[in-house]
Amino acid sequence: MSKINLNDVTFHYETTLPPVIEHQNLAFDDGTFNLLTGPSGTGKSTLLKLIVGLYPAFMGEATGTITVNDQPVVDLPASKRAQVVAMMFQNPSQQFAMETPRNELIFTLENLQVPADLMDARVNDALTFAGVTDFADRKFTSLSGGEQQKVSLAVIVALNAEVILLDEPFANIDPDARLFLLTQLTTLVKKYHKTIIVADHDLSDYEPLIDQLYIFDGERHQVHQADAGEAQTRFAAFEQRQHQPAPIALPAAELSPEFTLDSFTVSHQTPLIHDASLNIPQGKFVVLTGANGTGKSTLFDALVKLQTYTGSLQWQGQEISKLRARKYAQHVALVFQQAASQFLTITVAEEIALSLKYQQTAAWTQNRINATLASLDLSGRDDQVVYSLSEGQKKKLQVLLMLIMDVPTLLLDEPLTGLDLVSAHTILKLLRHAVTEEHHTVLMITHQLTDVSQYADYHLHLNNHQLSYEARL
Amino acid sequence: MNPTILLCLVFFVGVEISFTSVIWANVVIITISVLVMLWHRAPLLSYVRLLLVPLIPAVGIWFSIRYFSTAQSVHFAWVMATRIYAYAFLGGLFTFSTTTEKTLASLEQNAHIPTTFVYGMLGAFNFVPKIRSEVKIIRASAQMRGIDLHFWSPQLLFKSIVAALNWSENLAEAMTSHGFTENAPRTHRTVIRIPWWNYVVTVISIVGLQAILFSPLK
Numbered sequence: 163m164s165k166i167n168l169n170d171v172t173f174h175y176e177t178t179l180p181p182v183i184e185h186q187n188l189a190f191d192d193g194t195f196n197l198l199t200g201p202s203g204t205g206k207s208t209l210l211k212l213i214v215g216l217y218p219a220f221m222g223e224a225t226g227t228i229t230v231n232d233q234p235v236v237d238l239p240a241s242k243r244a245q246v247v248a249m250m251f252q253n254p255s256q257q258f259a260m261e262t263p264r265n266e267l268i269f270t271l272e273n274l275q276v277p278a279d280l281m282d283a284r285v286n287d288a289l290t291f292a293g294v295t296d297f298a299d300r301k302f303t304s305l306s307g308g309e310q311q312k313v314s315l316a317v318i319v320a321l322n323a324e325v326i327l328l329d330e331p332f333a334n335i336d337p338d339a340r341l342f343l344l345t346q347l348t349t350l351v352k353k354y355h356k357t358i359i360v361a362d363h364d365l366s367d368y369e370p371l372i373d374q375l376y377i378f379d380g381e382r383h384q385v386h387q388a389d390a391g392e393a394q395t396r397f398a399a400f401e402q403r404q405h406q407p408a409p410i411a412l413p414a415a416e417l418s419p420e421f422t423l424d425s426f427t428v429s430h431q432t433p434l435i436h437d438a439s440l441n442i443p444q445g446k447f448v449v450l451t452g453a454n455g456t457g458k459s460t461l462f463d464a465l466v467k468l469q470t471y472t473g474s475l476q477w478q479g480q481e482i483s484k485l486r487a488r489k490y491a492q493h494v495a496l497v498f499q500q501a502a503s504q505f506l507t508i509t510v511a512e513e514i515a516l517s518l519k520y521q522q523t524a525a526w527t528q529n530r531i532n533a534t535l536a537s538l539d540l541s542g543r544d545d546q547v548v549y550s551l552s553e554g555q556k557k558k559l560q561v562l563l564m565l566i567m568d569v570p571t572l573l574l575d576e577p578l579t580g581l582d583l584v585s586a587h588t589i590l591k592l593l594r595h596a597v598t599e600e601h602h603t604v605l606m607i608t609h610q611l612t613d614v615s616q617y618a619d620y621h622l623h624l625n626n627h628q629l630s631y632e633a634r635l
Numbered sequence: 636m637n638p639t640i641l642l643c644l645v646f647f648v649g650v651e652i653s654f655t656s657v658i659w660a661n662v663v664i665i666t667i668s669v670l671v672m673l674w675h676r677a678p679l680l681s682y683v684r685l686l687l688v689p690l691i692p693a694v695g696i697w698f699s700i701r702y703f704s705t706a707q708s709v710h711f712a713w714v715m716a717t718r719i720y721a722y723a724f725l726g727g728l729f730t731f732s733t734t735t736e737k738t739l740a741s742l743e744q745n746a747h748i749p750t751t752f753v754y755g756m757l758g759a760f761n762f763v764p765k766i767r768s769e770v771k772i773i774r775a776s777a778q779m780r781g782i783d784l785h786f787w788s789p790q791l792l793f794k795s796i797v798a799a800l801n802w803s804e805n806l807a808e809a810m811t812s813h814g815f816t817e818n819a820p821r822t823h824r825t826v827i828r829i830p831w832w833n834y835v836v837t838v839i840s841i842v843g844l845q846a847i848l849f850s851p852l853k
Contacts, residue, residue, distance in 0.1 A: 214812060220811075240814055468775055496776075496779060506782065
């Protein structure tokens with residue numbers, strides 16, 4: 163029996179834009195674990211937000227009907243709807259209104275008009291199931307991404323919703339938390355007969371757990387259910403695409419260091435890097451890897467004075483915490499993980515003009531910029547608002563803007579996310595050029611390792627609170 | 636005391652001393668406020684702040700009235716100076732007697748303020764630390780592009796507004812998906828009552844204030 167039905171659903175963010183979802187018919191069965199996959203930016207989140215009724219209430223225009231238990235979702239008031247369909251969002255920090263997990267659960271149950279005398283038991287059960295009891299009264303701002311997603315699961319359990327939607331729920335969390343959440347989700351399906359839809363582009367660990375695989379086809383703006391054969395092909399292709407490490411050199415001891423860590427310790431909500439001592443060489447291309455939530459971005463924040471630390475962290479022999487931010491920013495700059503953080507004006511042309519105005523050398527001329535824009539497939543977008551670019555386009559523009567600045571040392575936090583392989587190669591080539599020809603230092607965090615070893619000099623790995631150079635990448 | 640009752644009382648007292656000119660009343664209000672703050676173990680720094688922040692306006696108004704007004708009344712100069720301190724300490728009294736959460740919960744349950752307003756405020760308070768860290772990131776990112784943003788820079792304002800709009804959208808979605816409907820009935824885990832002695836304290840305070848304000852001894 164189907165639990166969720168989509169009947170000829172079409173959705174636009176704006177009527178002038180092409181539809182994200184077009185004439186979609188789809189059914190999800192009761193008590194099943196479903197995985198929705200497809201390239202990033204195709205509309206997986208949009209589909210989930212439609213099913214949970216946030217769209218078109220908050221954004222966009224929709225036609226067609228979506229029913230859960232044969233009832234149109236849009237007709238249910240929020241307090242009823244939340245008990246039928248609940249959702250876990252991609253960004254864990256943006257899904258809570260209260261200050262602590264316990265208060266968020268109480269807020270939720272009050273909204274559902276649960277009688278006060280039943281509330282505590284329900285709160286405690288949910289906290290226990292999701293493994294939240296130990297930090298139920300800590301503030302959200304002090305919780306890690308993994309802990310916040312556990313709280314999100316606790317809320318869903320407290321809601322006792324029949325359908326649970328998860329939108330890339332593991333993007334910001336560590337592997338242990340991911341495994342725990344997957345186990346608890348499976349319990350919800352098997353033992354409590356819940357229906358689950360997870361949107362994820364990373365297929366690892368799902369194959370034995372799921373009942374159905376759904377694939378979002380970005381070209382046709384439609385989702386289809388994969389049959390057994392197609393599902394198997396998909397999983398096999400994913401396995402095959404998993405990166406095969408290639409050998410890479412280890413840095414020689416005599417290289418002059420750009421950064422020196424000595425008994426460096428940093429924590430952000432949880433302890434991350436502990437007592438690390440090593441050098442990061444000057445004029446080289448170093449790749450930094452490590453599982454989600456281990457502290458790679460926090461290390462970058464410490465390197466650009468956005469995060470306090472203990473021990474010593476030096477840039478060219480000077481303690482970073484003692485450097486003047488404004489001066490230091492002319493030597494070491496960060497390409498932020500959130501591309502939008504880098505933008506200061508409105509259109510593509512304005513952003514480029516701004517970088518040109520403040521560039522440190524004349525290495526980037528208008529001609530060179532135009533040629534690079536063409537190679538990044540960004541030509542002809544001069545007047546487009548930067549915030550309306552796709553995530554991949556934002557990333558490419560962001561890297562280019564920082565390259566034009568011609569800062570001697572560039573830190574890049576996941577610059578390849580959401581890029582197709584051709585664009586990724588173009589970006590890597592640009593970075594390699596900056597290192598080889600312009601003697602810049604590049605330190606790059608990435609999950610996307612395909613072919614990266616062709617461009618990088620060294621591989622730095624963060625695991626178990628420790629940093630070390632690896633001989634393979 | 637119940638935050639709603641206390642808020643009404645503080646507001647009433649504040650309004651009444653605006654229309655009367657009895658130095659004594661202001662001094663008594665300041666003294667009671669300090670006693671309440673001592674009772675709630677307010678940190679020493681908060682007294683210092685309450686004394687220093689109104690200092691310039693208090694001194695300023697004292698000199699203006701004493702030397703530059705038409706009447707040049709010493710009495711009225713002191714009334715105005717102590718009144719400014721009375722306002723400041725009434726604020727201190729309220730702040731240390733309750734918390735933001737308790738006040739909003741009481742306004743929701745006792746004063747029946749619309750829940751949209753109450754939870755909107757609560758959400759906004761919880762966003763303050765996030766806004767701070769976002770502004771830090773915006774400024775750092777601008778520095779890396781060669782621009783120094785100050786708190787009056789339009790670009791900083793623009794970027795902060797973009798971030799705030801994004802958050803408000805997320806907050807609204809988060810609340811809706813956790814079952815919140817604007818102004819729909821809700822149950823309350825902690826029911827906030829108004830104890831009988833609150834009314835007694837309120838009546839005594841108001842009567843006491845009238846006695847000081849209108850006594851022939853002043």
